[in-house]
Amino acid sequence: MTKKLLLLFVCAISFANIACAQKIKLPYPSQVAYISETENSMLLDVTVYNCKPKECIYYANMDAIYEVLFIGIVDSKRYAKPFLSSAQEDDPYLQGLFNNGGFNSFIVSNKMGDKGKTKDKQKYYNVTVNVNMKAL
Numbered sequence: 001m002t003k004k005l006l007l008l009f010v011c012a013i014s015f016a017n018i019a020c021a022q023k024i025k026l027p028y029p030s031q032v033a034y035i036s037e038t039e040n041s042m043l044l045d046v047t048v049y050n051c052k053p054k055e056c057i058y059y060a061n062m063d064a065i066y067e068v069l070f071i072g073i074v075d076s077k078r079y080a081k082p083f084l085s086s087a088q089e090d091d092p093y094l095q096g097l098f099n100n101g102g103f104n105s106f107i108v109s110n111k112m113g114d115k116g117k118t119k120d121k122q123k124y125y126n127v128t129v130n131v132n133m134k135a136l
Contacts, residue, residue, distance in 0.1 A: 023089045024066065024098045028059050032067040034075035040134040041108055042068070042079060049124045057110050058101070060127035065103040068131060069094075079133065106136045 028051045035043040044067070046060035067073065070089065072082040088094065097103050113126035 023086075024070075024094065026059070026063055026066060030059070030063040032063055032071075032073070034073050035128070037076055037078060037133070040132065042073065042076065042131045042133050044073070044129045044131060045113070046127045046129050047124050048127065049118070049122050051123070051125060053115070053125065056125040057112060057127055058104075060125075060129055061107045061110060062098060062103055064129040064131055065106055065136070066098070068133075068136065083136070106132050108132050 029049045031047045033045040033047075035045050037043065044064045046063050048056050048059050048063065051059055068079060069083045070086055073079045084094075108130040110130065111128045113128055115123070115125045117123055
């Protein structure tokens with residue numbers, strides 16, 4: 001009986017640790033490239049791989065915001081460093097922002113661009129995303 005209780009307790013602790021330590025997951029591989037920036041916004045070229053055409057804009061927006069927040073935009077003068085550390089990915093507000101599409105509130109505009117296949121036959125779509133940096 002005590003072994004069962006102990007096992008149940010260990011399982012509960014493990015589950016709580018896993019549930020609390022969730023990181024934001026981007027469902028498709030992507031690349032984000034800097035195009036230009038103004039005082040209030042930044043234009044990014046997001047390439048999303050293996051995505052369905054109807055979902056590409058949504059995930060390109062998600063990837064653009066994720067990149068700005070947690071990675072930084074390499075060629076940007078103002079935003080080369082990330083706003084947040086990866087340790088903050090498990091913050092409930094940020095989890096909700098990414099899981100419920102709240103990141104779209106920081107998107108000024110987006111436009112579907114080229115589509116094609118890589119050398120290893122992966123489909124890709126380019127999306128130009130304009131991020132409202134002042135609001136972010």
